[in-house]
Amino acid sequence: MIQIRNISKTFRQNNKVFRALDGIDLEIAEGDIVGIIGSSGAGKSTLIRCVNLLEKPDSGQVLIRGKDLTTLDSKSLARERKKIGMIFQHFNLLSSRTVFENVALPLELEHVHKTEVSRKVTALLKLVGLEDKAAAYPANLSGGQKQRVAIARALANDPYLLLCDEATSALDPATTQSILQLLRDINQRLKITILLITHEMEVVKSICNHVAVIDHGRLVAKGTLEQLLSGNSHPVLRQFINTNHMSIPQELYKGVKEKYAEGLFPLVEIELNGNIPFEKLIDTIYYHFQIPYKLVKAEVEYLGKANFGKLLLHLLGTDKSNENAIQYFNQNNIKNTIKGYA
Amino acid sequence: MLDSNISLLAKGLGETVFMSFASCFFGFVLGLPAGVVLFLTRKGQLLEQSFYHRLLSTVVNVFRSIPFIILIVWMIPFTRTLIGTSIGVFAALVPLSIGAAPFIARLVENSLLEVPQGLIETARAMGASPFQVITKLLLPEALPSLINNATITLITLVGYSAMGGAVGAGGLGQVGYQYGYIGYDAFIMNAVLLLLVLLVFAIQFTGDKLSKKFNHR
Numbered sequence: 001m002i003q004i005r006n007i008s009k010t011f012r013q014n015n016k017v018f019r020a021l022d023g024i025d026l027e028i029a030e031g032d033i034v035g036i037i038g039s040s041g042a043g044k045s046t047l048i049r050c051v052n053l054l055e056k057p058d059s060g061q062v063l064i065r066g067k068d069l070t071t072l073d074s075k076s077l078a079r080e081r082k083k084i085g086m087i088f089q090h091f092n093l094l095s096s097r098t099v100f101e102n103v104a105l106p107l108e109l110e111h112v113h114k115t116e117v118s119r120k121v122t123a124l125l126k127l128v129g130l131e132d133k134a135a136a137y138p139a140n141l142s143g144g145q146k147q148r149v150a151i152a153r154a155l156a157n158d159p160y161l162l163l164c165d166e167a168t169s170a171l172d173p174a175t176t177q178s179i180l181q182l183l184r185d186i187n188q189r190l191k192i193t194i195l196l197i198t199h200e201m202e203v204v205k206s207i208c209n210h211v212a213v214i215d216h217g218r219l220v221a222k223g224t225l226e227q228l229l230s231g232n233s234h235p236v237l238r239q240f241i242n243t244n245h246m247s248i249p250q251e252l253y254k255g256v257k258e259k260y261a262e263g264l265f266p267l268v269e270i271e272l273n274g275n276i277p278f279e280k281l282i283d284t285i286y287y288h289f290q291i292p293y294k295l296v297k298a299e300v301e302y303l304g305k306a307n308f309g310k311l312l313l314h315l316l317g318t319d320k321s322n323e324n325a326i327q328y329f330n331q332n333n334i335k336n337t338i339k340g341y342a
Numbered sequence: 343m344l345d346s347n348i349s350l351l352a353k354g355l356g357e358t359v360f361m362s363f364a365s366c367f368f369g370f371v372l373g374l375p376a377g378v379v380l381f382l383t384r385k386g387q388l389l390e391q392s393f394y395h396r397l398l399s400t401v402v403n404v405f406r407s408i409p410f411i412i413l414i415v416w417m418i419p420f421t422r423t424l425i426g427t428s429i430g431v432f433a434a435l436v437p438l439s440i441g442a443a444p445f446i447a448r449l450v451e452n453s454l455l456e457v458p459q460g461l462i463e464t465a466r467a468m469g470a471s472p473f474q475v476i477t478k479l480l481l482p483e484a485l486p487s488l489i490n491n492a493t494i495t496l497i498t499l500v501g502y503s504a505m506g507g508a509v510g511a512g513g514l515g516q517v518g519y520q521y522g523y524i525g526y527d528a529f530i531m532n533a534v535l536l537l538l539v540l541l542v543f544a545i546q547f548t549g550d551k552l553s554k555k556f557n558h559r
């Protein structure tokens with residue numbers, strides 16, 4: 001439904017030229033939830049702003065339902081924008097208007113009749129669970145409530161597409177989840193396509209069916225999350241999954257040696273990259289190789305059936321069986337590193 | 343004697359209040375659109391137009407740099423063609439309004455600059471026309487700040503109108519000048535002073551109250 005074709009955008013500032021977007025291609029199917037993930041300054045906001053032409057790309061096309069938005073005059077563009085909702089990191093509610101009036105604003109711009117406005121706004125506030133806050137001013141709401149108001153406002157003109165620019169980045173984890181739940185609901189109940197950008201893996205994991213990774217203005221990977229994470233996932237994406245290395249707890253292992261010696265057992269860091277479930281790996285070590293082990297640390301993410309993450313195992317088997325296990329890891333593309341012996 | 347003094351002062355006060363408020367009103371009639379245009383034509387704003395921005399900005403600066411007392415005298419021919427006379431309360435409205443307008447334009451421009459850029463962006467994303475952005479978003483969001491600026495303008499105009507009194511504008515300024523200064527009447531002089539101070543306090547107090555009432559930030 002949305003085709004972003006070869007979009008590029010260059011900013012000029014104090015005679016410096018900066019290429020914020022570089023030949024972006026992306027297709028979004030109707031009814032999908034697509035996430036674009038990237039670190040700060042990667043060009044996420046610029047990209048999502050190009051979709052509704054808040055930012056005019058230097059070249060390329062934005063085809064929405066077959067219409068190229070980049071060729072429209074300002075009047076037709078305004079008409080198209082009414083059918084594309086947008087929410088922002090900092091909510092952007094009007095402080096001079098109550099919750100009700102904020103949600104009513106897009107309808108007012110369309111000169112919708114008062115009784116219809118009232119009916120619609122009430123229904124929208126109910127949808128986002130804020131009926132009792134209609135008369136409140138945004139200043140008196142929590143971040144999560146503000147974003148709910150912004151969502152209700154974005155839905156006022158019955159859009160077919162919702163753009164979310166870091167919509168949960170200013171919220172705490174619990175509120176983030178409730179907003180994501182609301183977005184998923186909206187996607188399913190109202191059949192609204194959602195394009196969101198974020199720098200948080202949690203967000204993508206929670207609701208996105210398709211993901212693209214943006215880095216230095218280029219899309220470096222696209223696909224379902226499982227496709228992207230399995231096999232040789234892109235290093236940029238990897239950094240979002242596992243930023244922290246598994247450190248060996250000092251209290252437990254004071255005398256970790258770098259070299260093997262008689263009577264010492266290896267501490268192995270294992271990376272799960274989706275091709276073997278956590279449980280199966282553990283079972284294989286214990287039952288197949290007959291290795292008693294200590295699970296020192298584990299950070300495992302469950303994405304559908306695939307498991308991702310890192311384990312730190314202290315293998316306490318015989319030297320022979322330990323070696324066999326490591327050989328088995330290598331044969332099955334399970335990344336492992338011996339961090340030391342203890 | 344006291345009665346005639348009081349009626350003199352009351353008349354003067356009434357004229358000063360009328361001149362200040364009326365010229366503030368006309369000043370806004372001219373200055374508000376000018377301020378909005380100054381804001382919208384700025385670099386990076388909705389209707390960016392560097393040339394017109396610089397042109398209007400220069401006109402505003404020129405008028406702001408003319409001392410008010412000179413402006414009154416300089417405008418006498420224009421005032422005379424417009425009103426038919428160059429003395430009296432109504433004649434004073436002309437230079438007062440023209441003098442206040444560029445001042446107001448700058449204040450309005452500054453008030454609008456305080457509106458977060460993200461809100462303008464949001465309105466654009468909703469498909470609002472530039473006119474709707476002004477009426478539905480910019481002016482309502484800037485209202486508390488605009489009220490503060492109207493207060494500052496009014497107080498400035500109280501001062502200007504008193505100055506105008508010396509050259510025949512009427513109001514407390516004229517009463518003070520004519521009876522207090524030329525006629526050596528200390529009572530009138532001090533009463534005029536007191537009334538002006540009270541008027542300024544009342545305007546500031548009301549302005550603060552109103553601004554607060556409309557501020558929901």
Ligand SMILES: Nc1ncnc2c1ncn2[C@@H]1O[C@H](COP(=O)(O)OP(=O)(O)O)[C@@H](O)[C@H]1O
Nearest residue numbers: 011012013020039040041042043044045046047
């Ligand atoms: N209006 C602008 N003028 C100049 N540079 C800009 C402008 N907007 C964004 N940039 C630059 O483009 C890059 C990408 O910005 P942005 O899309 O906001 O990144 P992200 O949302 O991924 O953090 C940044 O380096 C930023 O400094």
Ligand SMILES: [Mg+2]
Nearest residue numbers: 044045046166
């Ligand atoms: Mg951003």
